[in-house]
Amino acid sequence: MVKTPISPAQKVSKLENIKEHSNFLREPLASELLEDTNRFSQDAIQILKFHGSYQQYNRDKRAKGQEKDYRMMLRTRNPGGFISAQLYSTIDGLSDEYGNNTLRVTTRQGLQIHGILKKNLKASISAIVKSMGSTLGACGDINRNVMAPPAPLKNRPDYGYAWEYADKIADLLRPQSNAYYEIWLDGEKAISVEEDPEVTAARQRNINGTNFEEGEEPLYGQHYMPRKFKCSVTVPGDNSIDLYTHDVSLVVITDDSGELLGFNVLTGGGMGRTHNREETFPRLADPLGYVAKEDVFDLMKAILATQRDYGDRVQRRHARMKYLIEDWGIDKFRSQVEEYLGKALEPFKPLPPWEYKDFLGWHEQGDGKLFLGISIENGRIQDQGDFRLKSALQKITKEYSLPMRLTANHNLIFYEINPIDQADIESILLHCGIVSDPEKIDSLTRYSMACPALPTCGLAVTESERALPGILERINNVLARVGLAGEEIVIRMTGCPNGCARPYMAELGFVGSAPESYQVWLGGDANQTQLAQPYIDKLPDKDIESFLEPLFAYFKQDKTKQETFGQFCQRVGFEALRTFSENYTPPKPRRVRKNQHRVSVQDAMFARLKQASQDEKRPMNQIVQQALEAYFAEE
Known part of the structure; x- marks a missing residue:
């Protein structure tokens, strides 16, 4: 029998009781949805997350004595970032009809609509499901969107396997409660792709206590997971999905002829932390072992069951699987997984070095057709001034019905493009002010990420998405001043320490610590293979230039050939960085010639x-x- 996650005498977090009394994700959400109000209660909000939505409010409009401007954020669940042309058109239309006229590509390869009123939430979710999409499990204490490399390389079987198993694992770990369809579609299940019978059989198979025999949720039970559970599937060498940051990452292993053999497995990654709480920290995943393809579903269930049954349900900030592995050690964790699995894992297979890939620009996809990677600054799809990305994507989708894959760096890939259409698509982009050549994109912008933060996220303590473009311009000026113009540095920013844009993997990470102030992390790797470390706890926004100039000057002076900024910071160490900064004297500014004058432009x-x-x-x-x-x- 499965271990009971919560004993009657055990003190647990409030959310565990909310889940237990939700009737498998129904209440109080279903009842409150029928009420003529503009918001949900705190208990309903927690259940709403499992259905793919967060209740937020516009913090720019908050005024003392006035009710908050409550709006819902809706997030899609689409394994491997796949969005069909039909689904994109539906979501794009919803953003105009019910949202704030923008879309947001997430760092987990999903789409978000911001600004939906409570009264329009049901119509929005219903439209998405009827267009073959879903929001179920995009948030909440459950398996989240399963990630995979977005590149449609048709002549690479391993990439095909990554897509296939991202879909299958997403299906395997999908909630089985009918609550989603009862609430949002009045009990009617929309037509969907038939689940692989192998996946259905694997979910139903109870091996050594992995399953609950009663209730609607064979894998989750009535308490679901202690916290969110994140998975990815990739191929050797391709780190386009930040594989070290997930609870579980699978690496496709094939034979010399391209046939699937099995998967390397890594476990225990995660980014979230809390300021001034040393017991919380970002962590890189550890190699767990290798599993043959025929056992991969049972292994995923065994890993989920281990976290489900032994994860911390008392302290939510200690509830992620990374803390269980940190407390137990990887060997004890492996032993418990093997107990559920009923067999030992094989040793981890050798792998080539990992490399970050963004797949921007035009590429041949291996079967005569093309794909196009489009850079989206901070993931925000909108029309703004001369840059009309939203209009461009609308027109391309309408005229060519192309499928797309969203990326972990919140960009977008159109694929299955006929070569004869390349010039016309390029013309649409050019007309809308969109650059398709990645070499023409500012290097800092190309590799940067920011979370939405203010004004929509209730956790943000300072700006992120709205601040980063201006900060990158200022950083570019500093780089130019020290002779490093055009230097590529992975910069990531979040408005709070939860790490949604994965700043702890960046070469230069900004983490909101107070209004207009950031904690700074240094030393991540451009290929996202090593963890950055905190360098300064509170850097005021106004001091960014004076803080960075000596660091960049030291980098320019002492870096080795091909060494990146993050590698340099790791090599010389923080003590050397601080010593150089303390003794740094900025060069005297050049005298401005009398015939130089300033002219402002829009x-x-x-x-x-x-x-x-x-x-x-x-x-x-x-x-x-x-x-x-x-x-x-x-x-």
């Missing part, structure tokens, strides 16, 4: 001027001078 025009400068590889003032001379010559 933001959109400046962006175009900056892009032209990069494209033509000449200074902006030279382009302006030439344009003005041509203008006055016409008079």
Whole structure:
């Protein structure tokens, strides 16, 4: 029999009782949805998360004595980042009809709609499900969206296996309660892709106590997981999904002919932490072992059961699987997993070095067709000034019905593109001000990520998405000042320590610690294979330049060939960084010549001027001078 996760005498967190009395994710959500109010209660909010939505409010509009402007954020569940043309069109339309006219690509390869009123939530979820999508399990104490490399490399069988098993594991660990369909579709299940019979059989098979024999949830029971549970599937060498940051990561292992043999398994990664709580910390996943393909579903159940039954249900900040493994050690954890599995795992197979890939730009997908990776700054799909990404994606989707894959770096890939359509698609992008050539994208912007933070996230203590573009511009200026213009540095920012944009893996990570202040982490790797470390607890936004200049100057002075900023920080150590910074004297600024004057231009025009400068590889003032001379010559 399965171990009972909660004994009657055990003191547990409040949320455990909410889950227990929810009737398998129904109440009080179902009842409150029928009420003519603009918000849910705190208990209903917790159950709402399992259905893929968070209740938020616009913190920019909050005024003393007035009720909060409550809105819902809705998040999709789409394994491997797959979004069909039909589903994208539906979600895009919902963002205009019920949302805030934008979409957000998440760092777990999903889409978010912000700004939905409570009264429109049911219509929104119903429309998504009827377009072959889902939001079930996108949030909550449950298996989240299963990630996989987004590249549609049709001549690489291992990439195909990664997609296939991301789908199958998502199905295997999907909640079985009918609550989702009862609440959002009045009990009607929309037409969906038939689940693989092998997955159905594996879920139903009770091996050494992995399953509950009673109730609607054979794997989760009435208490579900202690906290969220995150999985990924990738191929050797491809770290486009930050494999060390998940509870479970599978690595496809094939034979020389490309046939699937099994999977390397890593467990115990996670990013979330709490400021000033040393017992909370980010952690990299450990190698667990190797499993043959025929045992992979039973292994996933065994890992889930171990965390389900032994994870901390008293202290939620200590409830992730990474803490269980940290407390037990990987050997004890492996032994418990093997007890559920009923057999020993094989040793971890050798792997090549990991490399981060973003797949931006045009590529041949291996079968004569093309795919196109489009960079989306901070994942925000919107029309703003001359840059009309939302309109471009609408037009491409409508005219070509292309499937897409979202990426872990919150970008987007269109694929199955006929080569004859390449020029027309490029024309649409150009007309909407979108750059498809990754070499023309600012290098800091290309590799950066930020969480949404203010004004929608209730956990944010400071800005992130809205602040990062300006901060990157300031950092670029510092890099240019020390002779490192164009340097590639992985920069990630979050408005709180929960780590949604995975800042603890960045070469330079900013983590909100107070209004307009950030904790700074240094020393991550460009390929996301090593953990950064906290360098300073509270850096005011206004001091970013003076803080970074000596670090960059030291990097410029002493870096080795091909060494990245994160590798440099790890090599020299924080003591050396601090010593150099304390003794650093900024070079005297150049004397401004008397014939130099400043002229202001609108933001959109400046962006175009900056892009032209990069494209033509000449200074902006030279382009302006030439344009003005041509203008006055016409008079």
